[in-house]
Amino acid sequence: KGKRAFIAGVADDNGYGWAIAKSLAAAGAQILVGTWVPALNIFETSLRRGKFDESRLLPDGSLMEITKVYPLDAVFDNPDDVPEDIKTNKRYAGSSNWTVQEVAESVKHDFGSIDILVHSLANGPEVSKPLLETSRKGYLAALSASSYSYISLLKHFLPLMNPGSSSISLTYIASERIIPGYGGGMSSAKAALESDTKVLAFEAGRKHKIRVNTISAGPLRSRAAKAIGFIDTMIEYSMANAPLQKELSADEVGNTAAFLASPLASAITGAVIYVDNGLNAMGVGV
Numbered sequence: 001k002g003k004r005a006f007i008a009g010v011a012d013d014n015g016y017g018w019a020i021a022k023s024l025a026a027a028g029a030q031i032l033v034g035t036w037v038p039a040l041n042i043f044e045t046s047l048r049r050g051k052f053d054e055s056r057l058l059p060d061g062s063l064m065e066i067t068k069v070y071p072l073d074a075v076f077d078n079p080d081d082v083p084e085d086i087k088t089n090k091r092y093a094g095s096s097n098w099t100v101q102e103v104a105e106s107v108k109h110d111f112g113s114i115d116i117l118v119h120s121l122a123n124g125p126e127v128s129k130p131l132l133e134t135s136r137k138g139y140l141a142a143l144s145a146s147s148y149s150y151i152s153l154l155k156h157f158l159p160l161m162n163p164g165s166s167s168i169s170l171t172y173i174a175s176e177r178i179i180p181g182y183g184g185g186m187s188s189a190k191a192a193l194e195s196d197t198k199v200l201a202f203e204a205g206r207k208h209k210i211r212v213n214t215i216s217a218g219p220l221r222s223r224a225a226k227a228i229g230f231i232d233t234m235i236e237y238s239m240a241n242a243p244l245q246k247e248l249s250a251d252e253v254g255n256t257a258a259f260l261a262s263p264l265a266s267a268i269t270g271a272v273i274y275v276d277n278g279l280n281a282m283g284v285g286v
């Protein structure tokens, strides 16, 4: 029987979430996605109008089907958390049931269970500020959207996850090495995410036989990365310095996610898997 995946953090066809969806679909999984509420309208419209059809093409010649798109804002766990200004915001008022708990309930109601949970989202309002200039509010917002969002997703989806299920997030090497420009507490958020991967692997593994891993991905020109502002420099740096001197394609990360979600990876949990052309292994630029 085919597996069912829920991928949080897909709002266009340029990011890692989309590529992971494609690799999982190519391997036969049914695809459900969670899309950030403010981006929902344009994503669904583009999907409907065929704007992504070229990027939906799978290796067997068929087009990836997204069975259902759920509105999601992963910084809110349940309706009690949502402040008035968001509730009444035009971009949110048109959708409902988009807090983490409600999305998990909706998926349970619609499909009963899932086998694969992917967290491919991050947000740091002060990402362009150095850590020393980051406000408390900006720092906590980065951790809330980029790290706690994963704990919350896993916690609320656990009851729907079949034993043997796999959960994957996306991280970046700025968590462990100095990457000037990855500011606003985003480096801290990725460090928390990687540490949490270990503890969550223990807790979800012992209790539910669920594996928890994170992919430390190299630079990709996604919408989120373009907003940070130094993505072209990072891609050039990797091309110049990594053991493999080629541009990283999102599909290479997608394929690793498909491997991690498969029985081929049945003994891998609590791991940070580098998919970066080997750049993490370098000690100096050459």
Ligand code: NAI
Binding pocket: 008, 009, 010, 011, 012, 014, 015, 016, 017, 035, 036, 037, 039, 072, 073, 074, 075, 119, 120, 121, 122, 123, 145, 170, 171, 172, 173, 216, 217, 218, 219, 220, 221, 222, 223, 224, 225
């Ligand atoms: P992306 O723009 O495709 O994905 C980020 C998604 O997060 C967007 O769809 C956005 O709408 C969503 N999002 C933001 N706040 C949200 C919230 N509160 N609730 C729900 N969704 C929310 O960009 P990308 O780069 O593919 O990012 C995916 C993951 O990959 C992130 O965790 C990112 O940190 C990670 N990553 C990206 C790298 C890159 O060079 N692009 C390198 C290493 C890791």
